[in-house]
Amino acid sequence: MFSYEKDILVKELDLWLDSRRVRPFSFASHAHSDHIARHKKILCSPPTADLLHLRLKGVQYQTLSFGRSLPLNGSIVSLHPAGHILGSAQIKIESQRGSLLYTGDFRPGPSRTTEPMEIHTADTLIMETTFGRPHYRMPPRSESEQELLDLCSRLLKQGRTPVIFAYSLGKGQEILKILTDADLPVAVDYQILKYIPVYQKYGVDFGKFRKFRRSDTQPGVILLPTTQRHHRFVQNITGVYTIYVSGWAIDANARYRFNVDEAIPISDHADFNELLHFVEQVRPKEIYCTHGSRDFISVLRNAGFKAYPLEKNIQLQLDL
Template sequence: MPLIELTSQGFYCAAGNFYIDPWRKVDYAVVTHAHTDHYTANCKHYLVSSAGRHVFESRLGPRADIQTLPYGETTSINGVKVSLHPAGHVLGSAQVRVEHKGEVWVVSGDYKLQADNTCTPFEPVKCHTFITEATFALPIYKWSPAEEIFASINAWWRQNQKHGRATMLYGYSLGKAQRLLAHVDSSIGPIYVHNSVEGMNDAYRRSGVKLPETKTLAQLQRSEWSQALIITPPNGLTTMYGDVSTAFASGWMRTQSMRRRRSMQKGFVLSDHADWEGTLQAIAASGAERIGVTHGFIDVLVRWLRGQGYEATGYATHFSAASTGEGG
């Protein structure tokens, strides 16, 4: 029996009797990160990275039984060695390393290789079997350096101010919003955020991540409208004081069809996932010969890997269809 198998509840390690990122309630869930397509509420027990403690507490509530583990430290679950390693996706995101009887598997969760001041950078972990995400595993997905994206966001904000328009940037409340906040030039003007973003900002700040001053939308004054940068999840804003220029910050902005579907005026291609090259780089760095592929363009990546001589398997999970899930 493989060390980790896909069941109707999620990835399961029978030897240790625990799940990784289950989508149904289970007794023991090891969770890679706190995006809604990776955790389920009301599990009896959670194991997450120490770096993710405040984020998980904020999402799971005070009654959840959450055990934390620092990156790189090993714990034992029913005799199976488990450790968590930085995935560079959002604060606290972890790859899960599972070792039993000399066999090592790593479940990546979501990850990116690009730099991001708000979380610990991705670290390759050697293993025999690597289960990778494939959210943007198509050659058309190739990210520009993040500094270029932030520079164009700053320029757009200044431009909007000149034309008397507010600047509204749509981004998911966990991860993307804080990455935007940490990298935009906060000297340009006041920054307002949706309540769900501010909740996550609190968790980040309590975790020691430096973010610029933010105010919630309820505090937004008419007099500041045209100077403001507003960061909110899509459809998060209710009050409008005047003209506004909107844009979505997501890897999905790379593809025109998605941009049209969201009928945005503008899009910034900024993703918290690996692009095609990044995915291949992470796979190579794992040293694994067996690759499991999940979340996204599974078939394309499986075919490509087999062509390169890898033993590759697609895992069609609950969330397997390429979606615009959180953190895109």
């Protein structure tokens, strides 16, 4: 049903999945740049099309709302929320020969800015396994949020300036919502700010915040994209205290690796337990893993699943 040679092709549909090379027709699971290219036509959810439109002009978008069915070359295609960032979608393809579910990046836990993930059964599962090692078990989201809020409040009371680094799309908006829901004053960089109208269009209310300017001296939390971590102006901010928010904060050396004062584990990917629980609910006959370590494949095999790494030149036919 699909083949893989660096990219995944669903042959019956001439549809690529999250291809990073320019293709005639590709599904984009979400708007992060490592899942897209300037394809001729992109199949995606409506929020993903709106977000991508800010990055990729001149592309034809075929949008499909969550839960709707699209007949395509004798198969039925549907998209289902993946809980990773706004608009992130899993794609399910059903034909007489069986069903295929491709997750893209996903996270089943609660989020303030993302559609809650849905879990559907499938015969063949292609999944991301970013945090597929057992030590990647995230604390409950509410605990990490409280840790972030307590730290920021404490720093502000001391007259210091918490500077939070987050990915400009997805994590940035999630952190902003956590902060504004707690009524903390926040100044947001344009790279994060520019996506906010799309979130607002889909009903996310961010409350009060201001645009960050380097001349800004008002007290408050400063929210910057991770790409600005090494900019010199950051070190010149009065009383600066740098915070990195990422699932990788679980690693013991995270503060050193990201060169920050504190790292807090707020992730937009499933952690180890969530990956395993997800597979148990999908109940696939076979699983192909991408974006992660091979350790998770051993875990799945030990749990009785037929699991394989997604490698070059895989050719598969589904049998019912």
